[in-house]
Amino acid sequence: MPPASREKTRPSVFWPLAAIAAPLIALLFKLEIHGAEKLPREGAYVLAPNHYSEADPLAVALAVWKAGRAPRFMAKESLFRVPVLGSVLRATGMVPVARASSAASARQTLETSETLVRLGRGVIVYPEGTLTREPDLWPMRGKTGAVRLALADDIPVIPMAHWGVQQVMPRYGKLKLWPLRRRVRVLFGDPVDLTAYQAEGPPVNLAGATDKVMADIADLLAQLRGEPAPAERWNPADHGQKETGRLEP
Template structure:
């Protein structure tokens, strides 16, 4: 049933679609039928761009639904973005005190909503899925506690428009692929970590398949900052990317700690 927060959300969806047209983005969505049209759903997606939510939410929109994303608390402090995030019913997450966000996410799921989670926690500098050890178990835990299907959603290509390192491009015609995998349902005797193992394997496969069919591969991969190092590209290799990922998380945590100290 539509709620008051659906009105600003749908306005943002319309604005995003307009921006896609302005940028000439070639957004291709496959597998939207795998996302249930009713009932609680946990969407788990890879994280490569500051604008991920705009494409991760598209399959749900096609199914007549809206995703309430768990997002870092800092976004909610921005004057305009913060107001919009709250108006759309998204959930702020403080990585060092995440219990409140989990409670709100559970409440949304029990009300039959779609909740979006980024198990990688931060944007990955390698532009492929992070290693299993770096995947957080929160999405699997939410699914197991509520009985909601765990739906993997992978995307690739949006990082060429906006991502870490101040990378911003308004060049028209970028291709962005989005694919929804079949829902994961806990197996008898399976725990949160085992379900997270399966989620990682599924997301990794989906991301790799998107890279396989990317229609505009670089002519000189080694000089393309956005092409994965594992495929000969100029993106950071796995070790360097892991170091950059950790540094980004440490910086965000330190900033949050300083802010909390000022508020005392």
């Protein structure tokens, strides 16, 4: 593993949380992490993983911690108002996101991006916005939140794929505790090349940039699965499904 960043080695609330959570998560998942050096040691970044199980944020968080950075997610703004939980979310620097008008959403994206750069923090954003609906658990069509956040202040987008969490908790299924330490492989990729979209100037082709991010995630997952990814992303709207679930900026 590469050396830890200053934000991980500096005393913080993450230390006691990791001391409790990391061993418990490690009982469920035996992580095999590849490409950890692709995650920036310092400074802001947007990490974009695939999402196919309600339990995979645990694996993603542990992988980021082991890779040397403090894991911070986008979280619904309403969660910050829950007693105790809200205090923990604020103390760990999680990023609130709310349902809002287009203007308010754009303002919030810009403020969040500026904060990440100023504090040198990363954030984990699921670009699909919710669990994939793709029947074989491949990444589906992405939403634009991750690239909007990154392009607002020239923050690198790091694609990430993981595979194996479904053995512990299938999509919309029940938790399977036995056997312990199921194998989960994690692969970090190179920063997504979005220069073509940045060079366009406003208005940026956010959909095109998002497709590029999703393609890079799918390519990483194909390496882990040892099979080619579908040529086209699954679109829930084409199959009469609603896209509900996790909010995005």
